[in-house]
Amino acid sequence: MSLFPFVVFSVISLSIGLVLILISNILGTKPKTKRLHDIYESGMDPVGSATKRYDIKFYLTAILFLLFDVEIVFLFPWALSYQSSSIKPLMLAEFVFFMFVLIVGYLFVLLSKSLDWEE
């Protein structure tokens, strides 16, 4: 199993975007006024910086996603090896216990109001 096809594919995909931008850079008309380069706003100068503080909810969502996604990733090898295993009752018991822990964790997150977006 070599990574060579993947490298060829990525290089060609990358070059599509690069070439298109290069062509439009050569063919496109050149800017005539400086006002065009102003920030996009509703006709006024913007107040404050764009990289100011944002709602903590976005950060929290990312952390929770990471937790749940990792737990679901743990299930992938289990699901793939179930059909060929000889100890199916044990594997089922493990799965039910795992899901129990996962659902308890989910209920904790739900009750801690981390998922509530409305004020």
Add this chain to the structure above:
Amino acid sequence: MLDEFLEILIKTVVILAIPLGSIPLILQMERRGAAWIQKRVGPNRVGPYGLFQPLADVFKFLFKEEVVPSHVKKFFYIIAPILSLLMALLPLAGLPLCAPFFIGDQKVYPEVFRSGLGIFYVFAATALGPYGILLAGWASNNKFSMLGALRACAQMISYELAISTTIVAIFFIYGSSDLHVMVEKQNESLYGIIPAWGVFLQPVGCVLFLVGIFAESNRLPFDLAEGESELVAGYHVEYSSMKFALFYMAEYVHMIILSTLFVTIFFGGYGLLPGMGFVVENLPSSIYFLQAISLISKVAIMMWFFVWVRWSIPRFRYDQLMNLGWKTLLPIGLVNLLVTVIVIYLRSN
């Protein structure tokens, strides 16, 4: 070595040309479809039935003035659309267009990059999507862009959970992560009448996955990333000319890839459409071509479905969107997984 390289090159060109070449057609279908649903005329001036409108758009994009605003982080601002398109195109390398075929006595797989992990590669590559958006939003240094990018990311990762739970259930049913094996198993028939498509084996998972792909590709009713009335255009508000077009292409490629995945898992993938068996009997060598045609027509129906939903259902509010993802779809996904596993265990005893 040279043969191998040539084979990779041919496969890459074909796999890239089909989705990128169909984007203008999809765009035109979307505009005319929207016009048809809203009882308007739609673009009909350029060429017969307005068919050359997308071509005119391409030339417009190429000759547009290149604006790089003075307040952006220039390097990241320019590479963001290129990376967006690259990350949108990467999953294509792992999607099969037809069954593996033989040239001489050598088995050739239609995928460019055949990893032993099968669908995992496609998923890993699809999950890179938010990076391009986040980079564009941050580099634009504009409040609209930043908020749009944050929203898009939070939304895309939230709905990935619902999709992941469905995928575990699917692995459990098929017992393999290889897309070819999945399609083969779906070509068998259920009770002798209906095909054993994933949609009949896993109906709840199918709905979850369908909602998930709408949210993942930022399409209405989930296009909160660019809610026009509040964020103007979201993360690409500062982009113009070809750079904007690249974001557009990335969005459509993303839609095509997710639809292909959906169709492959739940609707028999490249399995032949009804009526095609007759042609194969008379002309056995045409089977791979017909498989590709089947897959492409199924994906085309999905693309029409995207348009149909877009002009039928209004946009959600942001807290409704997050509630739907975290408080409705995720629990349903977990319960669906639990029920699937227990039912299969009981049936096998």
